[in-house]
Amino acid sequence: MMPEASTLAPRIDHLFFALVGLSLVIVLLVGCLVAGFAVRYRRGSKAQRGQLPKWITRDVELGWTAATFFVAIFIFWFAASMQTSEFEIPNNAMEIHVVAKQWMWKLEHADGQREINTLHVPVGVPVRLVMTSQDAIHSFFVPAFRIKQDVLPGRYTETWFQATKPGTYHLFCAEYCGTDHSQMTGGIVVMPPAAFARWSEGAAAQGTLAAQGAVLFRQLGCSGCHGKSARVRAPSLAGLYGTRQPMAGGGFRQVDEEYLHDSIEQPQKDIVAGYTPVMPSYQGIASEGDIIRIIAYLKTLKAGGRQ
Amino acid sequence: MAEDLVLHEPFEEAARQRIAVPFGVWSFLATECLFFGGILLFYAYARWHGGEAFTQGAKEAAVWYGTINTAVLMTSSLTMAIAERATKGGFRVVARWMLGGTLMLGLSFLVIKGFEYRKDVHEHLIPGPGFKFGQGPAAQFWAFYWTATVTHAIHVTIGLGIIARLLWIERRGDLLLHATSAQGGALYWHLVDIVWVVLYPLLYLVGRP
C-alpha cells in the first residue's frame, strides 16, 4: 500500500491484509460456485437434476448463517481490540496545536514555534495533536501514519502518532470544506531527533506558548478580574486545570481544554457554582490561536501561585 | 378520497377498502412522528448541553399565550372528534356545526399565535442582530421556538385546508359517502394537536416560576 511511517501503520496494515485475505477467499468461493454451477447446470447439460431433500437445504442455510455470523463477530472483536489499545494517547506525548481554517493548516509547537501547512516532528516521539477549526469542518489525514481525525469548530478533537521513519509525508484535508479543499494539503517532515533539536532552536526568540499566553492574559484584560488584586469577584484560575468543578445548574464539569475554550467564548454557558455570569464573551476578540496560548498559560499555573 | 359505501378501483372487498384510508393516514402519521422527532432531538441536545443559559432564554416565552393556545387546540380536537363521530352516525347538522367550530378554533389558534409572535418580535426574541441574549444556548432555544412553532403552524394551516374541504363536501351533501375522508382528516388534526401538546411543556414550562 503506502509507506508505513508510524507505530500504528503496521498494525492497521496487518488488519487490512487479514481482511483482504478473507475477502479473496469469499470472492473465490462465491465466484467458483457461481461459475461452476453455471457451467455444470447450463441449460441442456446432462448433469443430474432433481429436488434436494428439505433437511439439506435447511442445514446448509443454518450452517452458512452461523458461519458468517461468527466470522463477522470475530472480525469485530479483532478490530475493536485494536481500537481500544491503539487509540489511547500516551501521557508523555509532545503536544502540537492545530488550527484549521479555509484552506490552510496552522500548526503550533509548545515552545512557540509556528508553522503553516508543514509540520516538523522528531522520529520516535509520540505526538499528540489538539485540533480545532475556525470555520467549517476539516479533517487531518496523514495516510503514511494511517491517522485521520475530523477537526471541528467550537471543539477540540485529538489524535496522536509516533513517527518511525524520517521523511516527508502527505498531509491532506479529508473532510470537504469548500472551494480550495484540494489545496488544503501540506507535509509532515519527520526528522531524526538531533536534526529536530537544531530545527527547533530558532523558536526561542518568540517564547513558549505559555509565555505568549501570559502576555495575552494581561493584554486582553483577563487579569483585570481573574488576577489577585482584582476587585471584581471572579474565580481564581490557579491550579484550576484538571480539577472537577461544581456547576451553577447542578452537576460537575471536568476543567479541560474544551471547558476553558467554552468559558472564554461562551462564558454564560457553564458557570462554576457560586459565581454570577458577568464575564463578557471573547468571541471574535480572542482568536483560536490566542485561546490556545491562554490555555497553555493557564495549564502552567499551580495552585496558590501568582497570576 | 374513498367513498365508503361504494366499492371503487382497485378494491374488491369493502372491509379492506374501509381500513385503507385510516391505515394509510396512520402510516403517514408515523412519518410525522419521525419528522418532529428530528427537531425534538435538536431540542433535547440543546437543553442537555445548554444548561442554565438555555433556561434563561426559555423563561422569556409567553406562557399565557401558550397555555390559552393549548386549551384552544385541545378543544378543537374535541369538536373534530364529535364531528367525525357525527358524520359516521349520519347527523349532518351536528357534523356541520362541529366542523365549523373546529375551523374557527383552528383559525383562532393561528390568530393568537400571531399576537404572540408580535410580542416576541417586539421583545427582540429573534436570534440574530439585536437579539436579546446574544449568541449562546438562549439563541438555540429561540431557534427551536421559531422553527418548531412555524412548522407546527404550517401543519395547522394544512389541517384547516382539509377541514374546509370537508365542510365543502358537507355542503354538497355527500359527506357520508366520504366518511373515511372525514376520518383521515380528523386523524391528521388530532396529530397536529398532539404535536402542540408535546411542544407546550418544552416551550413554555421551562424554568418556571
Next chain:
Amino acid sequence: MNSDPTRGGIPERGAEPPSYLREGTTVRSWLTTTDHKRIGILYALAITFFFALGAVAAALIRAELVTPSGDFLTNDEYNQAFTLHGIVMVWFFLVPSIPATLGNFLLPMMIGAKDVAFPRLNLMSWYVFMAGGLLALFAILAGGVDTGWTFYTPFSTLYSNSHVLLAALGVFVVGFSSIATGVNFIATVHLLRARGMTWMRLPLFVWAMYTTSLVMVLATPVLAMSLLLVVAERAFGLPIFDPRSGGDPLLFQHLFWFYSHPAVYIMVLPAFGVVSEIITCEARRRIFGYQFMVYAMVVIAVIGFMVWGHHMFVSGQSAFASMVFSFLSFVIAVPSAIKVFNWTGTLYRGQIRFSAPMLYALGFIGLFTIGGLTGLFLASVPLDVHLTDTYFVVAHFHYIMVGGSVSAFFGGLHFWWPKITGRLYSERLAQFAAISMFFGFNFTFFPQFIMGTMGMPRRYHDYPPEFQPWHVMSSVGALVLGFGYLWPIFYLGWSLFRGERAPANPHGATGLEWQTRSPPPKDNFDRLLVVDQEPYLYHPKESTPDEVEQAHAKQKP
C-alpha cells in the same frame, strides 16, 4: 397461479379490451392517468433524464481527474460537478429507480391487484417528484451547489456561497414523493393481495418493495427535518448547528445519516428483489431458502436504521458510540451474506440460461459481493480511520449502488421489457451490453480501491501525481461503462418500433404478472385470480432436463 399461460388469464381474441398503452393516447391522458403502469412509465422517463444529467456530471469529473492538476474544470466547477452528480444520482435516480418504475408497474400485478391502494396519491407523488426535480434543476441552472450531496454543516449553512437553499428544498420536496410511494406500496401489499396470496407466497420482489417502502416511510421524514433545519439556519440565521451558539455540527450528521444510511437499503433492497426474480426464472429453480431470503430483507430493513454512525468514526463521535455502530454494522453483514449464498444455491441443479437479464443478475452477485466485503473494511473502526473519505469509500459505495443497484435495474428492465412494451429486444445485443457494463464497471472502480488504500482523498480535483495512473485507468474504464449504458438505448429503442411482438410469457416465468397479456390491459387481468401455490414453482415434479427444455420451447412464439 395458473401454470399454463395460454389459458385462463387470456380470453378469446377480439373480445379483449385494449392494452394499457392503447387506452387513450393523448398527452393529456398520460398526464392525468392513475394507472400504476403508466405512472411507472412516467417515472421511467423522468429518471432517465436525471440519470443522463448525473452521468454528464460523472463524465466531467472523470475527464478532470485524468491529469493531476486541476486544469479542465476550476475548483468551484469541480465541486459543483460532484455535488450535482451526488444529489441527482441519489435522490433523482437511485432512490426512485427500481421502486418507482418497475415497482409501480409490477407490484400490483405480482399480487394480483388492479392497481395500487391509492391511485391518485400515486399520480400526485410523480408530480411532487417533478416539482422537486425542477427545483434542483433550477438550483443547477442558477449557478450550482457546492456542498457535496451530504450538506454538512456548518459549511452548508454558514460558509457556502452557492444555491444551497434551492437544492435543499428540491431534495425536501422529492422526499414527499418517496413517502407517498412508500405509504402506497405498504397499503397495497397489506390490503390488495389476491385471494390465496399469503405472505409466504409473495414473490421476493414484492417483499423487497415492501421492506423498501418501510425504510422510505420511516427514514425520509428525518431527512426532511434535517434539511429544514439547514434552511432555517442558512436562510433565517437561526443558530441550530452553529458552534458559536453551542450547537453541534455532529447533530446534523446524526440526523442526516439516520436517513442516508437506510437510503442505501432503499437503493439495494429492490435490486435484491429483481435479482431473485431473474435468477429463479433463468435457472428454472425454486429460490433456495425462501424464508431466509424474506427474513434477511426484513432484518436488513430494521437493523439498517441502527448502523448510521459508521459514517462518523472520525467525526468526533464518542469511542463508545463508534464501537456500538461498528458492532451493528458487522451484524448487518450476515443477512447480506445469506442473500448472496442463497442466490448461489439457487443455481445448483438448475437449468441455467445465459440471457441478458441473467448476465446482469450474475454480474450483480459478483459486484455486490465485492461491495459488501469492502464494507467490512469500513465497518472496523481502525481501518475506517484510514480509509474513510478516500477513494476506497467511493469505490465501495459505487460497487453497491452502481454495480449492484444499477445492474439490477438494467437486468429488470430487460427482463420485464416484453411485458411493459409488448416487444422483444435482440438478445445478442443485450448480452453484449451486459458484459461491457460489467467489465467497464470493474475497470472504472477497482482502481479506486487501490488508490483509496494509498490515501487518495475524495473530492480532490487537484491531486499528487503518484495517483495519476490509477485515475487514468478509472477514466478509461468509465468510457467502456458509458458505452454499456448508452448501447441499450439503441436496441431497446429499435425494439419499441420494430421489435418482434412478445407473447404473454416469453421467459416461461411463474409470476402472476406473466399470466396476463403483454402489454397488459388497463385492469391488469381479465378475470379474478386465485393463488394456490408458492412462488417460483419451476420444477413441480422431478423433471429431466429435456422435459424442462421442451416445456420452455413450447412457450416461445
Next chain:
Amino acid sequence: MTHEERREIVLAPLIVWAGLFVLLGLTWGYAYIPGASAKVIVSLTIALAKGALIVAFFMQLRRADGLTRLAALAGIVWASFLFLFTFADFLTR
C-alpha cells in the same frame, strides 16, 4: 339522536376533553410550584399522558385493528432508535 348515540358521539369525547383540561391545569400548576423536583419529567409525562388520551380515544386507536396499531407504533419505535443511538454518542463523549 338516541341516548346511546348521544353518549357515543358527544359525551365520551367530552369526558376525554375534560381529562385533557385537568392534565393541562396540572402541568401548568406543577411548573409554578417553587422548588418542586423533577419538573422536566413530570411535565413530559403529563404531555405523554395527554397524547395517549388523544391517540386512544379521539383517534380511536383503542378500537383500531392490529395493522393500524402497528403503523402507529412504528413511528414511536423508530423515533426512539434516533434518540437512543444519538444520545449514545452525546452522553459518552
